[in-house]
Amino acid sequence: xxxxxxxxxxxxxxxxxxxxxxxxxxxxxxxxxxxxxxxxxxxxxxxxxxxxxxxxxxxxxxxxxxxxxxxxxxxxxxxxxxxxxxxxxxxxxxxxxxxxxxxxxxxxxxxxxxxxxxxxxxxxxxxxxxxxxxxxxxxxxxxxxxxxxxxxxxxxxxxxxxxxxxxxxxxxxxxxxxxxxxxxxxxxxxxxxxxxxxxxxxxxxxxxxxxxxxxxxxxxxxxxxxxxxxxxxxxxxxxxxxxxxxxxxxxxxxxxxxxxxxxxxxxxxxxxxx
Numbered sequence: 309x310x311x312x313x314x315x316x317x318x319x320x321x322x323x324x325x326x327x328x329x330x331x332x333x334x335x336x337x338x339x340x341x342x343x344x345x346x347x348x349x350x351x352x353x354x355x356x357x358x359x360x361x362x363x364x365x366x367x368x369x370x371x372x373x374x375x376x377x378x379x380x381x382x383x384x385x386x387x388x389x390x391x392x393x394x395x396x397x398x399x400x401x402x403x404x405x406x407x408x409x410x411x412x413x414x415x416x417x418x419x420x421x422x423x424x425x426x427x428x429x430x431x432x433x434x435x436x437x438x439x440x441x442x443x444x445x446x447x448x449x450x451x452x453x454x455x456x457x458x459x460x461x462x463x464x465x466x467x468x469x470x471x472x473x474x475x476x477x478x479x480x481x482x483x484x485x486x487x488x489x490x491x492x493x494x495x496x497x498x499x500x501x502x503x504x505x506x507x508x509x510x511x512x513x514x515x516x517x518x519x520x521x522x523x524x525x526x527x528x529x530x531x532x533x534x535x536x537x538x539x540x541x542x543x544x545x546x547x548x549x550x551x552x553x554x555x556x557x558x559x560x561x562x563x564x565x566x567x568x569x570x571x572x573x574x575x576x577x578x579x580x581x582x
Contacts, residue, residue, distance in 0.1 A: 432493060432561055439486045443479040453561040455483065459501070462557055463521060467503045468511060470520045472528050480525070483559065484533030494539045494562040497522040502547040502555045519544030525557060 433453050437446050445456045462476045463469040472480070487493055499522030501514045511517050522542040529535040547555075 432490070435486050435490065436483070436561065439482040440479065441482075443482075454498075455559040455561070456556050457559070459521070459555045459557060462525065467501070467555070468506070468517060470517070470524050472524055477528070477532070480528055481533055484529050484535050487529070487535050487539070488533070491536075491539075494541075496541050496543055496560040496562070497525045498543040498545055498549065498558040498560060499523075499525075500545045500547075500549045500555050500557065514546035515544055517544075518546045518549070521557060525559075 433446060433448055436453070436455060440446055440455065443457075443461070447454060447456070457476070457479065459467070461479070462472060464473045487495065499518030499520075501518040501521060503511075503514060503517055506513060506517075511520070519542060522544055526537070526540045526542055529540065530537045
């Protein structure tokens with residue numbers, strides 16, 4: 309009986325010890341689980357915190373990306389506008405260069421025509437100089453060729469005379485011959501008078517006198533020497549056209565100026581077509 313009681317006591321102690329150990333292990337496990345749960349909750353909170361931070365960073369990055377996209381689009385648009393502007397400027401520059409080339413070509417045409425005109429003037433100057441001898445003065449001034457004949461040679465000592473003197477017919481004949489040998493030359497006879505007194509009957513003033521004296525020269529060239537009147541015109545300067553106290557009549561020579569302008573116009577017209 310004692311043995312049974314001892315065995316039962318031992319068994320009870322053993323079972324109690326086992327139960328105590330299990331309880332201890334269970335409590336230890338619970339503590340461990342609680343600790344892990346606490347750590348997990350901390351990690352979860354940290355993760356949520358990091359998630360919010362990441363989301364904020366993502367939004368910031370999205371905003372930056374959108375800004376970059378807008379900036380890039382603006383740059384592309386500006387670049388396109390700049391390209392168009394540069395292209396337009398290049399076209400404008402090309403147009404300007406073409407215009408400059410055209411102007412240079414026109415200037416070269418005019419310079420060539422002027423050179424030919426100067427050559428023609430020099431030729432005419434030589435012709436009349438040879439035909440005049442010492443009876444008249446011939447000069448080239450301000451682009452014009454002109455012969456100067458004193459009024460005493462043409463009209464004598466009477467300063468109001470409008471009739472050509474016999475002694476002047478020889479020089480007018482030589483001038484007429486040169487004109488008739490060169491059909492393209494036109495002239496203007498310019499009268500310059502400086503008479504002091506007028507009776508008001510035949511002559512009113514120096515305007516009247518200078519015009520009539522110039523007309524007498526043109527009339528002599530036409531009637532006596534057969535110079536075509538369409539190639540001549542008259543100009544009266546009176547005393548206001550005189551270059552000196554001694555009055556004189558001037559013959560202004562126009563060597564092919566009509567041809568000169570025709571050549572320029574024709575060449576410019578041809579340049580435009582090209």
